[in-house]
Amino acid sequence: xxxxxxxxxxxxxxxxxxxxxxxxxxxxxxxxxxxxxxxxxxxxxxxxxxxxxxxxxxxxxxxxxxxxxxxxx
Amino acid sequence: xxxxxxxxxxxxxxxxxxxxxxxxxxxxxxxxxxxxxxxxxxxxxxxxxxxxxxxxxxxxxxxxxxxxxxxxxxxxxxxxxxxxxxxxxxxxxxxxxxxxxxxxxxxxxxxxxxxxxxxxxxxxxxxxxxxxxxxxxxxxxxxxxxxxxxxxxxxxxxxxxxxxxxxxxxxxxxxxxxxxxxxxxxxxxxxxxxxxxxxxxxxxxxxxxxxxxxxxxxxxxxxxxxxxxxxxxxxxxxxxxxxxxxxxxxxxxxxxxxxxxxxxxxxxxxxxxxxxxxxxxxxxxxxxxxxxxxxxxxxxxxxxxxxxxxxxxxxxxxxxxxxxxxxxxxxxxxxxxxxxxxxxxxxxxxxxxxxxxxxxxxxxxxxxxxxxxxxxxxxxxxxxxxxxxxxxxxxxxxxxxxxxxxxxxxxxxxxxxxxxxxxxxxxxxxxxxxxxxxxxxxxxxxxxxxxxxxxxxxxxxxxxxxxxxxxxxxxxxxxxxxxxxxxxxxxxxxxxxxxxxxxxxxxxxxxxxxxxxxxxxxxxxxxxxxxxxxxxxxxxxxxxxxxxxxxxxxxxxxxxxxxxxxxxxxxxxxxxxxxxxxxxxxxxxxxxxxxxxxxxxxxxxxxxxxxxxxxxxxxxxxxxxxxxxxxxxxxxxxxxxxxxxxxxxxxxxxxxxxxxxxxxxxxxxxxxxxxxxxx
Numbered sequence: 001x002x003x004x005x006x007x008x009x010x011x012x013x014x015x016x017x018x019x020x021x022x023x024x025x026x027x028x029x030x031x032x033x034x035x036x037x038x039x040x041x042x043x044x045x046x047x048x049x050x051x052x053x054x055x056x057x058x059x060x061x062x063x064x065x066x067x068x069x070x071x072x073x
Numbered sequence: 074x075x076x077x078x079x080x081x082x083x084x085x086x087x088x089x090x091x092x093x094x095x096x097x098x099x100x101x102x103x104x105x106x107x108x109x110x111x112x113x114x115x116x117x118x119x120x121x122x123x124x125x126x127x128x129x130x131x132x133x134x135x136x137x138x139x140x141x142x143x144x145x146x147x148x149x150x151x152x153x154x155x156x157x158x159x160x161x162x163x164x165x166x167x168x169x170x171x172x173x174x175x176x177x178x179x180x181x182x183x184x185x186x187x188x189x190x191x192x193x194x195x196x197x198x199x200x201x202x203x204x205x206x207x208x209x210x211x212x213x214x215x216x217x218x219x220x221x222x223x224x225x226x227x228x229x230x231x232x233x234x235x236x237x238x239x240x241x242x243x244x245x246x247x248x249x250x251x252x253x254x255x256x257x258x259x260x261x262x263x264x265x266x267x268x269x270x271x272x273x274x275x276x277x278x279x280x281x282x283x284x285x286x287x288x289x290x291x292x293x294x295x296x297x298x299x300x301x302x303x304x305x306x307x308x309x310x311x312x313x314x315x316x317x318x319x320x321x322x323x324x325x326x327x328x329x330x331x332x333x334x335x336x337x338x339x340x341x342x343x344x345x346x347x348x349x350x351x352x353x354x355x356x357x358x359x360x361x362x363x364x365x366x367x368x369x370x371x372x373x374x375x376x377x378x379x380x381x382x383x384x385x386x387x388x389x390x391x392x393x394x395x396x397x398x399x400x401x402x403x404x405x406x407x408x409x410x411x412x413x414x415x416x417x418x419x420x421x422x423x424x425x426x427x428x429x430x431x432x433x434x435x436x437x438x439x440x441x442x443x444x445x446x447x448x449x450x451x452x453x454x455x456x457x458x459x460x461x462x463x464x465x466x467x468x469x470x471x472x473x474x475x476x477x478x479x480x481x482x483x484x485x486x487x488x489x490x491x492x493x494x495x496x497x498x499x500x501x502x503x504x505x506x507x508x509x510x511x512x513x514x515x516x517x518x519x520x521x522x523x524x525x526x527x528x529x530x531x532x533x534x535x536x537x538x539x540x541x542x543x544x545x546x547x548x549x550x551x552x553x554x555x556x557x558x559x560x561x562x563x564x565x566x567x568x569x570x571x572x573x574x575x576x577x578x579x580x581x582x583x584x585x586x587x588x589x590x591x592x593x594x595x596x597x598x599x600x601x602x603x604x605x606x607x608x609x610x611x612x613x614x615x616x617x618x619x620x621x622x623x624x625x626x627x628x629x630x631x632x633x634x635x636x637x638x639x640x641x642x643x644x645x646x647x648x649x650x651x652x653x654x655x656x657x658x659x660x661x662x663x664x665x666x667x668x669x670x671x672x673x674x675x676x677x678x679x680x681x682x683x684x685x686x687x688x689x690x691x692x693x694x695x696x697x698x699x700x701x702x703x704x705x706x707x708x709x710x711x712x713x714x715x716x717x718x719x720x721x722x723x724x725x726x727x728x729x730x731x732x733x734x735x736x737x738x739x740x741x742x743x744x745x746x747x748x749x750x751x752x
Contacts, residue, residue, distance in 0.1 A: 009282055016246050020304045023240040027311050030233060034315040036408070069282035069293075 010064050017064075021056045025049045081267075084259035088294050093255070096298045097180065103306075111313040119324070119369065122407045126362035129341070131331040138330045141449075146326035151447035158374070161215040168208030175202025196270045203273050206245050213238055227375025227393065233317045240308050247301035253277030254297045258290040316404055321372040325448040328370030331363055332449035338440045338598065338650045340457040342606040343567050353461025353565065356420030357403045358410060360458060367450045368400040377442035377452060382681040382703075387696025388435035392442040392452040395428060399455070402427045424463065431695065433459055434471055438563050438686030439645040444677050460565030473691040474564045481569055485555030486521040487690055496551040498523065498530040502537050506551040507584045513548040515540075515619075516586045518600065520593035521556050522720030528727060529592075529720040535749040536592055536616055542752050543629045547590065553580050557599040564687035571607065574599075578609035588612045590619055592745075594646035594719045595685075601651070615647060617718045620748060621656035624663045631751040634666030639747075640712035641669060642703065642726060643679035644719035652677075657718050660744050664751045670710045680706060682729075684721035704729030708739055718744045 029049050033039060144150045149166065153159035178198035216238060220228055252274035256263060258281075268275050284290050312319050341361065343349065354360050377392035378384050384391045406421040424430070433456060442452045463469040470478070480489030496506070498519075507516065517540065523533035540547050555573050562570035581589075589611050591597040601613035623629045641661060647653045654676045661669050674680040683699030693699065704726055707715040715730075717723050726741040 006282065009280070016243070016250060017300065019239060019243045020247060020300060023236060023243050024304060024307060026232070026236050027240065027307065027315075030236065030317070031311060031315045034317075069284045 006068065006070065010068050013064055013068070014060060017060050018057060021053060021060070025053050025056075078264050080261040081259060081264050084261055085255065088255045088258065088291070092291060092294045093251075093298050096295070096302055107310065108313070111310060115313045115323075121411055122369070122403060123362040123365045125358045125407055125410055126360050126365040129361040129363050131333075131363055134334055137334060138332070141332060142326055142330040145329045145448065149447075151449075154445070154447070155376070157215070157219065161212050161219065164208045164212030164215070166212075168205045168210075168212060171205030171208065172202050173205075175199065175205060199270045200272070203249075203271055206248060207273060209241065210245060213241060225375070227378045229373060229375070229393075229397075231318070231373075233319075237317065237319050240304065240311075244301070244305045244308060247297070247304065249273050249277050250281075251294070251297040251301045253281050254283075254294050257281040258283045258294055318372060321370065321448070324366070324370040325372060328366055329449050331366060333363075333451060333454075336598075336602040336651060337443055338438065338453060338646065339602050340454060340562060340567075342603075343461070343571075344606070346568055346571060351462075352465035352567065353463070354455070354458035355422050355424055355462045355466070357399070357406055357423070358418070358420055359462070360455060364451075364455055364458070365403060367452075367455070368396055368403050370448050371396045371400060371450055372448065373397055374447065376445040376447065377450075380441035380445045380678070382437055382439060382441065382683065382699045383432075383435040383696075385680075386683075386693075386699045386702055388432070388693075389429060389695065390432040390435035395432060395455075396450065396452055398427045399423070423459065424467075428459055430463065430469065433463070434474075434691070435695070436686050437645075437681045437683055437688050437699065439681035440649040441645070441678075441681065444649050457563075457565065460563075461567055462565075464565035465568060470564065470566075471691055474687060477560050477564060477687060477690050478566050478569055481556050481558075481561050481573065485573070486525055487556060487560045488521070488525050490525045492552055492555075495519075495524045495554060496549065498533055499537065499549065499551075502534060503541070504537055505548045506553075507548045507586075508551070508553070510546075510548050512585065513546045514588065515545060515547040516581070516584070516589045517547045517549050518557075518589050518591045518596055519549055519554060520591065520596040520720065522724070523592045524554070526720065526724065528724060529743075532720060532723065532743040532745055533592055535743070535745040538749050539620065539629065539745060539752065540590075543623050545623070545628075550580065550584075557596045558603075559595040559599045560687050560690070562599070562603070563685065574604055574607050574609065578604055578607055581609065581611060586611060588614070590614050590616055592616055592720065594644045594650070595721065598646040598650045615651070615653060615656075615718070616745060617647070617656040617660060618653060620745070621659040624660065629748075629752070631663050631665065631748065633751045635664055635747060635751055636666040637714050638668050638670055638712045639714040639716050640672050640707050640710045641675070642672070642682065642707065642715055642717040642722055643676055644717060644722050645679065645681050645685055647718060648679055649677055657716075657744055660748060661716065664747055667747070667751075670712050672706050672710055674706060682717075682719075682722040682725035684725045689721050689724070698729070698732065700725035700729040701732055704733055704735070704739075708733075708735060713739060715739060715741050716744050716747060717741065 026049070029045055032045060033042070037045070149159060149163050152162045175198040179195060179202065182192070182195045182198065219225070220230060220234065252271060256267070256271065256274055256278035263275070263278065284293055311317065343352065351359065357365065371393070373393060375393045378394070381390060381392055402421060402423065410418045410420055436453070436456045438453055440453060443450070464474070476489065477487040480487050484490060484492045486492070486495070505513065507513070517536070519533050522529040524530070555577055557577065558570035558573035561573060589600055591600060591613065594615060597613060597615040600609070600611060604611070620629065624631070639661065641657055643654060647657070658669065661667055680703050681699060682703050683693065707726065715726050717726060723741055723743050730736055730739050730741060
């Protein structure tokens with residue numbers, strides 16, 4: 001039961017963290033174009049954002065699994 | 074306070090002072106500096122863009138402006154006209170305000186010793202920020218439901234819209250999680266009353282796993298605070314720096330403050346016609362600064378599009394899309410224009426690129442878009458400027474428009490019928506001309522439709538008979554009357570309008586006219602609201618106002634019953650233009666036996682007949698005919714008659730009935746004809 005509860009907690013945590021990372025990266029992308037970056041770079045920017053997002057996700061998954069509390073509340 | 078409360082609060086304060094406050098203060102210090110810079114850059118960028126436009130005074134009547142500003146910005150009165158979006162917006166706005174107030178009170182309470190032991194204000198602030206967040210979440214859910222599931226056609230989804238909703242959700246969720254962690258990690262039993270003061274975070278804390286040591290838990294709370302504070306800070310930066318729809322929280326209230334206080338539908342007069350090098354607008358810098366602010370204040374809500382008869386009837390005009398396209402052009406072209414000296418600027422032309430001629434000529438100048446706009450944007454003023462450019466600078470006008478102008482120029486009426494026949498309708502009616510009778514109480518301004526259009530000549534005759542029955546001395550100008558200039562002005566020929574207006578004003582002054590009674594709402598609007606800019610100040614009444622007044626005074630009595638079911642069509646220039654809704658209904662209620670049934674779109678929501686903006690004389694080649702749509706709406710009420718108080722509307726509805734083969738089922742009348750029948 002404890003393991004199951006922990007898995008649910010980790011997934012919830014990851015969902016919230018992923019949302020936060022996602023909005024920040026999309027915000028950066030939109031801001032770059034809003035500041036006047038030529039739209040011909042859109043593909044490259046999206047590629048970079050996806051890579052950064054994946055890296056952040058990998059880090060968050062490993063970090064949360066490794067350090068998330070194992071004790072019951 | 075018992076020992077368990079003290080232990081809990083001591084633990085809470087440890088986390089707050091050691092973890093939360095350093096992060097917040099760090100962010101605040103950084104934030105304050107950045108916010109000042111961001112705020113300055115925000116206003117400077119926008120101010121410079123607006124200053125590209127022409128001057129216009131919008132700093133008069135500050136008290137009235139402030140009243141409108143607060144009623145829209147805080148009470149959202151204009152947004153509440155539609156219940157669902159109104160509720161949604163109100164929840165998000167006031168939820169956010171409550172969250173902020175709660176957060177600020179709690180933040181400062183630590184420095185003034187309100188937190189240990191917690192004083193009432195601290196606890197109420199905690200409750201406020203928790204419930205404020207719930208209100209925002211409720212409003213946000215309504216927004217998601219509407220934008221992504223219901224999907225009304227008027228809403229266009231951009232990536233920015235989704236981003237703002239998701240970002241707001243992330244900030245709220247991380248906020249609740251942070252507080253939940255802080256409560257859970259305190260390591261002592263949580264006081265039972267905390268359930269009341271932190272209703273959401275308390276529940277969150279019950280499901281949170283914590284680490285075995287205090288130092289690890291402190292680290293955990295550090296993480297949570299950062300995960301909340303970083304997106305929140307960057308959201309403020311995004312809000313201030315980027316061109317996103319969320320900027321409406323600053324720009325829309327500002328636009329409401331600087332709204333036009335003139336009667337609706339009065340174009341900006343061009344008072345320097347003789348000296349001006351250019352007329353109208355073909356690039357963003359040729360609009361006024363307020364018209365540029367209008368563009369930036371548009372929230373893309375689409376209410377104008379839903380109300381626009383041209384859009385609803387399938388024509389290429391959408392006031393929302395036109396405003397958004399012009400805004401994109403301002404953002405694209407504005408910085409380029411500002412980067413070079415004014416004499417070296419080469420602005421991007423609007424016609425043919427950002428705005429098409431078809432959408433421009435589709436406008437019926439009905440003001441429905443301006444009526445429904447919650448933030449006082451005026452698309453019609455911009456359309457008039459663009460038409461002025463087409464007509465006065467490049468002579469591009471539909472062929473029917475050319476005929477209108479030619480007729481007005483040579484014969485003083487849009488049909489181009491001989492000026493000499495203007496008074497023929499009054500033969501055998503015993504009407505005196507001003508040139509014959511020195512000082513009648515009232516001048517009856519017949520208008521071109523009443524003088525030249527066969528159907529409306531009967532209306533003019535009815536009105537004469539009513540005035541005679543009421544023993545009110547009146548006179549007409551006869552052949553000295555010219556068109557008031559409304560068709561010329563609405564098709565963009567300001568030059569011709571001013572010639573007509575000045576000639577009419579001169580004649581009216583020569584006869585010492587004080588009180589004018591008009592048959593046509595367009596003449597009424599022009600004489601009352603547009604002539605004063607050229608020195609023509611008169612007491613102008615539409616006949617419905619006049620009849621309602623003499624009926625209530627008992628000067629006119631209606632006795633013959635008319636046992637019919639009637640629906641009333643509000644003319645745009647009587648209703649939205651001058652807010653005359655009651656007088657026509659009062660007249661209808663005064664007629665014995667007549668029963669009034671309203672159409673779905675009535676009063677300020679009335680649907681145009683399709684004749685305004687010069688379109689009375691133009692063919693409708695695209696989409697469905699607007700007059701047929703309005704006739705359909707009248708037929709749906711099951712009324713036998715449709716009444717109106719405008720010659721344009723009477724013609725259009727009469728035509729609509731014929732075109733739909735509904736002559737046996739419905740007939741169109743002017744209100745004066747009904748009154749005459751009932752005398």
